[in-house]
Amino acid sequence: MRTMKLIILNDYDQVGEWAAKYIRNKIINFNPGPDRFFILGLPTGGTPLGCYKKLIEFYKEGEISFKYVKTFNMDEYVGIPRNHPESYHSFMWNNLFKHIDIKSENTHILDGNAANLVEECDSFEEKIKAAGGIDLFVGGIGPDGHIAFNEPGSSLLSRTRVKTLAQDTILANARFFDGDLSKVPTMALTVGVATVMDAREVMILITGTHKAFALYKAIEEGVNHMWTVSAFQQHPQTVFVCDEDATLELRVKTVKYFQGMMHVHNKLVDPQPSK
Amino acid sequence: MPSNKSVSTAPITQFVNCRILRDHKLQREDLWVREGRILDPEKLFFDEEGYADQRVDCEGLIIAPGFIDVQINGGYGIDFSQATSNVRGGVALVAKKILEHGVTSFLPTLVTSPPNIYHKVLTEVKVHSGGVEGAGVLGCHLEGPFISLEKKGAHPEQYLRSFESGGMSDLIETYGTLDNVAMVTLAPELPNSEKVVRELAQRGITVSLGHSVANLSQAEEAVQHGASFITHLFNAMLPFHHRDPGIVGLLTSDQVPQDRTVFYGMIADGIHTNSAALRIAHRAHPTGLVLVTDAITAMGLPPGRHTLGQQVIEIQGLHAYVAGTNTLCGSIATMDMCVRHFKQASGCSVEEALEAASLHPAQLLGISHCKGTLDYGADADLVLLDDALNVRATYIAGQEVWRK
Numbered sequence: 001m002r003t004m005k006l007i008i009l010n011d012y013d014q015v016g017e018w019a020a021k022y023i024r025n026k027i028i029n030f031n032p033g034p035d036r037f038f039i040l041g042l043p044t045g046g047t048p049l050g051c052y053k054k055l056i057e058f059y060k061e062g063e064i065s066f067k068y069v070k071t072f073n074m075d076e077y078v079g080i081p082r083n084h085p086e087s088y089h090s091f092m093w094n095n096l097f098k099h100i101d102i103k104s105e106n107t108h109i110l111d112g113n114a115a116n117l118v119e120e121c122d123s124f125e126e127k128i129k130a131a132g133g134i135d136l137f138v139g140g141i142g143p144d145g146h147i148a149f150n151e152p153g154s155s156l157l158s159r160t161r162v163k164t165l166a167q168d169t170i171l172a173n174a175r176f177f178d179g180d181l182s183k184v185p186t187m188a189l190t191v192g193v194a195t196v197m198d199a200r201e202v203m204i205l206i207t208g209t210h211k212a213f214a215l216y217k218a219i220e221e222g223v224n225h226m227w228t229v230s231a232f233q234q235h236p237q238t239v240f241v242c243d244e245d246a247t248l249e250l251r252v253k254t255v256k257y258f259q260g261m262m263h264v265h266n267k268l269v270d271p272q273p274s275k
Numbered sequence: 276m277p278s279n280k281s282v283s284t285a286p287i288t289q290f291v292n293c294r295i296l297r298d299h300k301l302q303r304e305d306l307w308v309r310e311g312r313i314l315d316p317e318k319l320f321f322d323e324e325g326y327a328d329q330r331v332d333c334e335g336l337i338i339a340p341g342f343i344d345v346q347i348n349g350g351y352g353i354d355f356s357q358a359t360s361n362v363r364g365g366v367a368l369v370a371k372k373i374l375e376h377g378v379t380s381f382l383p384t385l386v387t388s389p390p391n392i393y394h395k396v397l398t399e400v401k402v403h404s405g406g407v408e409g410a411g412v413l414g415c416h417l418e419g420p421f422i423s424l425e426k427k428g429a430h431p432e433q434y435l436r437s438f439e440s441g442g443m444s445d446l447i448e449t450y451g452t453l454d455n456v457a458m459v460t461l462a463p464e465l466p467n468s469e470k471v472v473r474e475l476a477q478r479g480i481t482v483s484l485g486h487s488v489a490n491l492s493q494a495e496e497a498v499q500h501g502a503s504f505i506t507h508l509f510n511a512m513l514p515f516h517h518r519d520p521g522i523v524g525l526l527t528s529d530q531v532p533q534d535r536t537v538f539y540g541m542i543a544d545g546i547h548t549n550s551a552a553l554r555i556a557h558r559a560h561p562t563g564l565v566l567v568t569d570a571i572t573a574m575g576l577p578p579g580r581h582t583l584g585q586q587v588i589e590i591q592g593l594h595a596y597v598a599g600t601n602t603l604c605g606s607i608a609t610m611d612m613c614v615r616h617f618k619q620a621s622g623c624s625v626e627e628a629l630e631a632a633s634l635h636p637a638q639l640l641g642i643s644h645c646k647g648t649l650d651y652g653a654d655a656d657l658v659l660l661d662d663a664l665n666v667r668a669t670y671i672a673g674q675e676v677w678r679k
Contacts, residue, residue, distance in 0.1 A: 083317060093317045098305075104324035 016050020041137030079231030158192030310670030341379025370409025386420030414457025429604030476501025
């Protein structure tokens with residue numbers, strides 16, 4: 001099936017819950033086992049936090065296990081220590097990995113301190129290939145419409161590589177580094193647009209008014225490398241999950257159309273499939 | 276789950292379902308231990324791809340660093356200042372019993388005694404790690420005999436001494452050795468004390484001011500020369516006076532070197548210090564407060580008469596007096612009782628109460644990199660408590676050594 005779905009929910013918490021249920025149901029329906037891992041692509045940042053909290057709840061209630069799940073994160077800063085509180089390794093450990101039953105060898109995060117960064121990126125692509133490709137890649141969207149660190153102007157055919165961060169991104173990140181611009185990393189390793197496009201399914205989470213313009217550019221305007229999330233208009237299976245605030249720059253007509261489909265779309269998350 | 280560790284094959288224990296004291300806050304986090312030390316689970320996950328071999332369900336209890344008692348004279352019939360035929364056995368008995376109070380390390384304390392006692396005891400009591408046999412000994416606390424006659428308290432007058440031969444030589448002659456000595460309490464107003472304070476501090480021995488009539492200037496000088504502790508604040512020193520606060524004034528003195536903290540012992544048994552005085556001290560200098568028991572032989576024993584040093588004492592309820600007088604000679608409260616009383620009397624937070632018995636004494640002794648905290652790499656000396664701060668279990672180096 002080839003579909004694009006826009007899921008519109010009331011607020012941030014509902015987005016987190018819907019997305020977590022979607023992931024949960026996907027894993028359960030996939031029925032992973034020792035020879036058949038479910039491959040999940042994961043983001044970092046404020047947007048997926050609510051979703052991660054819910055996934056942890058589902059794990060604690062015994063609804064899912066991550067024993068046969070492999071994860072590939074989208075990105076990591078270059079040059080900050082792996083145990084820096086703002087590294088994406090720390091983020092994933094504190095906000096997801098330490099609370100669930102995933103094995104370390106099944107998690108993959110780019111190493112921003114690798115001796116050879118290009119080799120590290122190429123090797124990451126190899127690992128995804130060796131795992132059989134990504135079943136579901138979850139991502140967020142930047143205010144400038146970027147997916148992962150594919151800043152405006154990135155090639156839509158790009159693969160995992162070293163990227164210099166845009167000024168907007170550095171400014172937005174300053175708040176995590178004591179507001180000191182000199183402490184903010186200026187480079188990152190990131191999956192490419194094409195890397196995410198290769199996933200069998202993609203789910204993008206968008207919440208908040210500051211993301212509204214980017215969402216508009218991503219789905220109501222054309223495919224354009226200045227708004228790299230727009231590339232997913234050409235992906236066979238994409239779900240955009242957003243809250244009402246994020247829809248503020250969309251046409252009323254678009255919003256009403258997708259809101260009208262919620263009773264159908266909600267069947268994807270409730271009820272929970274039996275195992 | 277099978278282990279998959281490249282750094283060590285030693286078993287890893289994960290304490291779950293607990294609240295741990297870290298970064299001065301109680302946090303809902305698991306605590307990981309390997310080879311007797313607190314382990315960084317994130318490092319274990321990413322660097323070693325390892326996981327726990329064993330999980331301990333703490334059922335919602337609080338995990339705090341094990342308590343450290345820097346002033347305890349004995350207990351359960353044992354008097355550290357007595358030269359019995361089995362000094363080591365006596366220390367070991369107390370060390371074992373105080374595990375029930377959450378104490379994982381302590382300084383056996385000797386009150387003013389004749390030289391032969393010091394010579395005997397100090398050769399028998401060695402610094403050693405704790406374990407299933409009992410709390411660890413960090414060294415001895417020698418409270419006297421270089422103290423003030425006026426403020427001798429329960430110490431025997433005939434054994435008081437001064438630095439008449441110039442200082443260190445008097446010390447060596449009296450004590451015999453400074454090996455296994457962690458702390459010395461002295462009165463800084465005694466002539467020649469400066470050299471002694473400097474020398475002791477230089478050797479890494481904590482110098483404490485107590486049983487003294489020093490004024491604030493004398494106390495400040497002693498601190499500048501290296502003194503860092505006040506023995507049982509308020510007791511056996513001049514009372515606070517607004518034109519000369521005496522030793523008590525150190526709590527807010529501006530003559531204390533920038534990089535140093537003056538710590539002060541507090542016997543929070545509800546008897547040695549009025550709650551209002553406790554609150555004044557705490558509010559004036561919260562980060563310096565160190566809870567001590569100053570427990571004596573009779574701690575843990577039924578009411579009646581017992582020996583302390585070279586004197587006889589009498590227990591009445593929670594009070595211990597020099598027999599036939601109204602002079603207090605130490606307390607019989609246990610460390611966990613002190614923690615609870617301190618919290619209740621001062622209105623402080625749970626974290627502050629716990630740190631006063633763990634972090635602060637560790638900082639005082641300069642060992643906070645391995646004791647008194649639950650930071651990664653620190654020794655896994657733990658006390659598990661319920662919300663009312665009753666001790667439920669005690670661990671040393673990650674091994675359970677007592678359970679209620």
